[in-house]
Structure formats: C-alpha cells, structure tokens
Amino acid sequence: MQVTETLNEGLKRAYSITVTADELDAKVNAKLKEAQPDIEMKGFRKGKVPMPLLKKQFGQRLLGETMQEAIDGAMNEHFEKSGDRPALQPQVKMTNEDWKEGDDILVEMSYEALPEVPELDLSTITVERLVVKADDASVTEALESLAKTAQDFKDRKKGSKAKDGDQVVIDFVGKIDGEPFEGGAADDYPLVLGSNSFIPGFEEQLVGVKAGEEKAVEVKFPEEYGADNLAGKDAVFDVTVKAVKEPVSAEIDDELAKKFGAEDLAALKGQIAERLEAEYSGAARAVMKRGILDALDGMVTFDLPPSLVEAEAKQIAHQLWHEEHPEVHDHNHDTVEPTEEHNKLAVRRVRLGLLLAELGQKAKVEVSDAEMTQAIMQQARQYPGQERAFFDFVRQNAQMQQQLRAPIFEDKVIDHIAEQAQVTEKEISKDDLQKAVDALDDE
Known part of the structure; x- marks a missing residue:
C-alpha cells in the first residue's frame, strides 16, 4: 500500500x-x-x-x-x-x-485539516460577574403579577359598557344560513373579551355591550378551522348578554400565597426572591459568557478550514432570513447568499468553536449520561403526550444527540475557563442588568 x-x-x-x-x-x-x-x-x-x-x-x-x-x-x-x-x-x-x-x-x-490551536494562558482573562439582588420593589411587582393571574370578576355598575378585558356572561346560538349548527350554542358562558378564545371577530363585536342587551354577531370561520362543515363559512351568533363584569385582582395576602402552594405571604415572598435571583443569575451568566468569548476571540488567531466557515456563514444567513420572514415555515425558497457581515460572524463562531473544543478536550470535559438525559427530558416537555416517541427519536438520531450535547459541553468549558480566569463580582441594579442583556443582541 x-x-x-x-x-x-x-x-x-x-x-x-x-x-x-x-x-x-x-x-x-x-x-x-x-x-x-x-x-x-x-x-x-x-x-x-x-x-x-x-x-x-x-x-x-x-x-x-x-x-x-x-x-x-x-x-x-x-x-x-x-x-x-x-x-x-x-x-x-x-x-x-x-x-x-x-x-x-x-x-x-x-x-x-483542523488547525493546530495555540496554547492559551487562561489566567490572563479578566471578566466581571454581575450580581443583582431581588429588592422589595421587584418582589412586589412579581406579587402583583401573580395577583392578576388569580383575578376574579365582579359585576360592573348597571348600564356599564363592556371593555376589553372584561368578562361578559352570555347565552348564544350560532347559525349558518339561518339554521343552528351542532356545538354552536351555550348558556351562561363566561367570556373574557380580548382573550382570543373565540373565532376571530367575535369578541371585538361585544366590546361596548350592556347587560340585558341582545346582539347579532356576524363572523366567518377560518378556512383552516378544525371542523370541515364550518371551515370558511359565514355565521351569525344570536347573543344575549346576561352580565358585564370587571376584573378584580386577588388580594396580596396569606390566602393568595396558599393558592400558589406557599405556607403564607412571607414564604411566597421568599420563593419569589429566590426565583428572581435565579433568573438574574442566568442573565448575568450570559453576559459573563459573552465577555469570556470576546476575550478569547481577541487572544488568538489561526487558520480556519474554509469549508467550515462557508457552511457556518450559509447557516447564519439562512437562519436570519427566516427570522426576518417568520411566515415562511419551509425551506422552499431561493438560496440565501451570505453577506460580508455573515462571513465575519462565521469566522468568529468557527474560531471560537474550535478553540472551545480544544480547551475542553485538554481539560477532559465530558457530558455525562445524566446531563444528556436531563437535556432530553427538557426538550421532550415540548411534545406533551409524545415524550416516549421523542426519547426514541433522540436515541436513534446521532445528529440530534450532538445538537443537545454541544451546548452542555460548551457551558462546561466556559465554567472551566471561568475557574482559571480572574473574575470580579459587581453588584448592579435589575435595570442595568437588562441593559447589559439587551446589548448582547445588539452586537
């Protein structure tokens, strides 16, 4: 040979x-x-x-x-x-x-060939870890939001007109060509206006009605409606308004806390504070990760395989095109040619991807079976009732396994780098953290 x-x-x-x-x-x-x-x-x-x-x-x-x-x-x-x-x-x-x-x-x-990646002294990297505490105002804001979700409705003053967000209690009978259709009638139905729980155009026509009023609501069933005998048909609903009610937020007290599984209001506040600080910590980590990646990107340069850069640039261009055209769900469209900006971003991503892979390999970073199982379970929750089928699909699909493993591996490498780097903590406000997160999208 x-x-x-x-x-x-x-x-x-x-x-x-x-x-x-x-x-x-x-x-x-x-x-x-x-x-x-x-x-x-x-x-x-x-x-x-x-x-x-x-x-x-x-x-x-x-x-x-x-x-x-x-x-x-x-x-x-x-x-x-x-x-x-x-x-x-x-x-x-x-x-x-x-x-x-x-x-x-x-x-x-x-x-x-993959390039030789130069050795780096990770201890020279300096980065900030932002820290945000859950203040009383933030906890109160979250409590008020919870109270709204637990809201009730009370009768408006007699003669009041229904507003968007109000609840109207109605009897209705739906008809097509003057004939009632199956499933098109109900009595004492509580409908929140603006909830979009009825077919398009129905709720909007009830804004302004009063208790005791009768109204003919004219609508058209969507072409893609689930029932074939109704899809695309014009219909008239004879509606009788029996009550108009305004939303009333629940009281922020121990009873509200018990509705959300807490022993009392103090315990609920503690749970909210912990949840908020966990959210802040996740956002702060994203900011620190960008700081580490920016530092790495400025520390080293090496030749990149043109095929990898080209493939990444095409992927970026394609993804951004779909973000700009959310109405297109398939890939039956003209080829999207990468721009200079796409190519520049591709170079950064490929370089950092190869660098992180090398650092992870040298540090013997591995993704455990337990971590993979947890990642699969999180993804499976997006498919209620089909979790087992999703598990089987992932087990048989090496590419899907890699898609789930890659971000876990990357995060563990980032943790490894952070352990070697010089990390200083800086306490900031929630608003300043939000600005830092927003800046990530602007870059």
Missing part, C-alpha cells in the same frame, strides 16, 4: 492511495481462510472445501467488501501517522474507473 501527498496548501490536503492487486488478493484469501472451517458445501465435509472452490464461490462477494476495508484502513493509518484531523468527512474517489480484477486500486483522498 502506498500513500503519496499531492497537495499541502494551508489546511488543504490531498493524497493518492495505491492498494496493489497482490495486497487485495491476500486480504481476500485471508478472509476465506478464516471462514473455511465453518463452510459446508455439497460433496465436501464441513471445513474441507478447497480454497480455489471457495474463491470461485465467494471471492467476488468478498472483493468489494475487502476493497472498502483496504481503503478505510489506508485512510485510518494515514491519520494515525500524520496526526491530521479532517474538518469534514474526507472526499474519496477511485481514479481508475475502468478497474477490473487483477488491477491495482488507485484512490484520491482530499480534505481540510
């Missing part, structure tokens, strides 16, 4: 590989000899079938398998000796397309 370098330019590599006919024949014979003791054939005892006959019977079938093994073996041996790590799957093709049995195999292999 012979491997000859034909290209060494930057990170681009190309080699010609020759597997001689004698080598290939020897490998086929070795496979046949290994299998010979277990082969039975009419006219021969088990294990006594002559090699020439075995070769005639099974040689062609083994030849293709052996060719692939020989090429794979040559590639693996090359990577072990050279220390190269291909950025993407190497491109491999036979160059003697008119190959026939008895000929040498000639193969071309090309790839882009």
Whole structure:
C-alpha cells in the first residue's frame, strides 16, 4: 500500500492511495481462510472445501467488501501517522474507473485539516460577574403579577359598557344560513373579551355591550378551522348578554400565597426572591459568557478550514432570513447568499468553536449520561403526550444527540475557563442588568 501527498496548501490536503492487486488478493484469501472451517458445501465435509472452490464461490462477494476495508484502513493509518484531523468527512474517489480484477486500486483522498490551536494562558482573562439582588420593589411587582393571574370578576355598575378585558356572561346560538349548527350554542358562558378564545371577530363585536342587551354577531370561520362543515363559512351568533363584569385582582395576602402552594405571604415572598435571583443569575451568566468569548476571540488567531466557515456563514444567513420572514415555515425558497457581515460572524463562531473544543478536550470535559438525559427530558416537555416517541427519536438520531450535547459541553468549558480566569463580582441594579442583556443582541 502506498500513500503519496499531492497537495499541502494551508489546511488543504490531498493524497493518492495505491492498494496493489497482490495486497487485495491476500486480504481476500485471508478472509476465506478464516471462514473455511465453518463452510459446508455439497460433496465436501464441513471445513474441507478447497480454497480455489471457495474463491470461485465467494471471492467476488468478498472483493468489494475487502476493497472498502483496504481503503478505510489506508485512510485510518494515514491519520494515525500524520496526526491530521479532517474538518469534514474526507472526499474519496477511485481514479481508475475502468478497474477490473487483477488491477491495482488507485484512490484520491482530499480534505481540510483542523488547525493546530495555540496554547492559551487562561489566567490572563479578566471578566466581571454581575450580581443583582431581588429588592422589595421587584418582589412586589412579581406579587402583583401573580395577583392578576388569580383575578376574579365582579359585576360592573348597571348600564356599564363592556371593555376589553372584561368578562361578559352570555347565552348564544350560532347559525349558518339561518339554521343552528351542532356545538354552536351555550348558556351562561363566561367570556373574557380580548382573550382570543373565540373565532376571530367575535369578541371585538361585544366590546361596548350592556347587560340585558341582545346582539347579532356576524363572523366567518377560518378556512383552516378544525371542523370541515364550518371551515370558511359565514355565521351569525344570536347573543344575549346576561352580565358585564370587571376584573378584580386577588388580594396580596396569606390566602393568595396558599393558592400558589406557599405556607403564607412571607414564604411566597421568599420563593419569589429566590426565583428572581435565579433568573438574574442566568442573565448575568450570559453576559459573563459573552465577555469570556470576546476575550478569547481577541487572544488568538489561526487558520480556519474554509469549508467550515462557508457552511457556518450559509447557516447564519439562512437562519436570519427566516427570522426576518417568520411566515415562511419551509425551506422552499431561493438560496440565501451570505453577506460580508455573515462571513465575519462565521469566522468568529468557527474560531471560537474550535478553540472551545480544544480547551475542553485538554481539560477532559465530558457530558455525562445524566446531563444528556436531563437535556432530553427538557426538550421532550415540548411534545406533551409524545415524550416516549421523542426519547426514541433522540436515541436513534446521532445528529440530534450532538445538537443537545454541544451546548452542555460548551457551558462546561466556559465554567472551566471561568475557574482559571480572574473574575470580579459587581453588584448592579435589575435595570442595568437588562441593559447589559439587551446589548448582547445588539452586537
């Protein structure tokens, strides 16, 4: 077997590989000899079938398998000796397309090698960890928000008109072409105006009604409505308004606390403070992570595989295009060409990705089975009732596993860097933290 370098330019590599006919024949014979003791054939005892006959019977079938093994073996041996790590799957093709049995195999292999990442002194990195305490005003604001979710409704003064956010208690009968339809009637139905719980146009027409009023509400069922007999149809609902009620927030007291599983108001306040500080800590971590990445980005530069940068730039351009066109849910659109800004961002992401991977490998950072299970469970919650199917899907999909593992690995590497870096704490207000988080999106 012979491997000859034909290209060494930057990170681009190309080699010609020759597997001689004698080598290939020897490998086929070795496979046949290994299998010979277990082969039975009419006219021969088990294990006594002559090699020439075995070769005639099974040689062609083994030849293709052996060719692939020989090429794979040559590639693996090359990577072990050279220390190269291909950025993407190497491109491999036979160059003697008119190959026939008895000929040498000639193969071309090309790839882009991952670069050597320089050593870094992580102790030179300086970064701030922002700290925000949950003050009384923030806890009170959160309590008031909880009280609204636990709101009740009370009758408005007689003759008052219903406003958006009010609850109207109604009887209604829906008709299409003058005939009532199944499921289109109800009595004493409590409807909060603006909740969008009815078909479009229904609730808006009840703004301004009074208790005791009757109103014909004219609507059109959406074309994609679940019931085929109603989809796209014009309908009229005869509505009788029985009550108009205004929302009343729950009292902030021990009773409210018990509704949310706390022993009393003081305990609920403590739980809210802990939750808020956990939220602040998560946001502060995102700011610190950006600071660490910015520091790393300014510390080192090295050649990048063009194919990785190109693929990342295309991914960025495609993702941003969909964010600008949220109405498009498929990928049946024109190719989105990356801009200079996309390419610049791609260079940063690829460089930092390779750097973090190298730092994580040297620090022996690993993602445990328990961490993966937790990540899968969090994702599975997005598919109520289909959690088991999602688990099975992830188990059988290596790409999905990598998508879940990558952010966990990255966060653990960031933690490792933070342990080596010079980190100072700075206490700031909630508003200043929000400004720092908003600035992340602006960059």
